[in-house]
Each structure stands twice: as structure tokens, then as C-alpha cells.
Amino acid sequence: MLLGPISSSITVSQSRQSSLTLHINKPMANETVIRDRTGKRLGIISEEGNRLVARNLSNLPLGYYYPKDDYTRDTNQQIICKGDVLSALILKAAGS
Numbered sequence: 001m002l003l004g005p006i007s008s009s010i011t012v013s014q015s016r017q018s019s020l021t022l023h024i025n026k027p028m029a030n031e032t033v034i035r036d037r038t039g040k041r042l043g044i045i046s047e048e049g050n051r052l053v054a055r056n057l058s059n060l061p062l063g064y065y066y067p068k069d070d071y072t073r074d075t076n077q078q079i080i081c082k083g084d085v086l087s088a089l090i091l092k093a094a095g096s
Contacts, residue, residue, distance in 0.1 A: 034090045043090035054086035062089040 030047035043056050054062040065072045065084045072081045072089075 034087055036094075042094040045086050045090070052084070052086060054089045056090065056093045062086070062093050 032045040034042045034045065036042055041057065043054060043062070044059075045052055045054050047053075050066065050068065052065040052067070054064075056062055061075055063072055063074050063080065063086055064077075065086050067084075070083060071079050072083065072085045074080050
């Protein structure tokens with residue numbers, strides 16, 4: 001049953017003087033759109049098999065999260081973090 005878009009807000013502190021608000025919209029079950037506080041689309045996180053993939057606006061992959069292992073890897077498959085930091089990769093790529 002489709003209920004419509006689900007929206008939530010996450011605040012990520014950049015410094016003591018400023019903060020950035022992310023809006024995460026889930027238009028489909030396997031896709032999450034990452035937006036800034038003004039609603040500008042920054043990238044997308046989608047399910048691909050046994051992993052989640054972060055992509056920029058040009059649809060180029062930025063990194064992968066493997067839930068089973070609980071690691072985020074870069075595009076060269078090098079582990080960059082324990083846990084899911086795909087939204088942070090999108091923010092970094094967008095220059096936010």
C-alpha cells in the first residue's frame with residue numbers, strides 16, 4: 001500500500017556557528033533522495049542487490065554501504081567507515 005512520500009529531517013553540524021539541515025525524502029521503497037534545507041536535490045541513495053549505493057546528481061556512484069557487514073566503502077571498495085555514512089558522502093560531493 002503506497003502512502004505517499006515520507007519525509008524526515010536530519011541536522012548535521014558543520015561548525016559551532018553554522019549548521020546544515022538535510023531533508024530525506026523516500027519516493028520509492030528502494031530509493032532515498034537527499035536534499036538540502038532549501039529542497040535542492042543533492043544526490044540519491046538506492047538499493048542495488050545486497051548493498052546501498054550513494055550517487056551524485058550526475059548519477060555517478062560515490063560509495064557503497066553493505067548492511068550485512070555494516071561498512072561503508074568508497075568507489076574503489078576500500079572501507080572508509082564502520083556504519084552507514086552514504087549521506088555524508090553525498091554532502092561532501094555537493095560541497096555542502
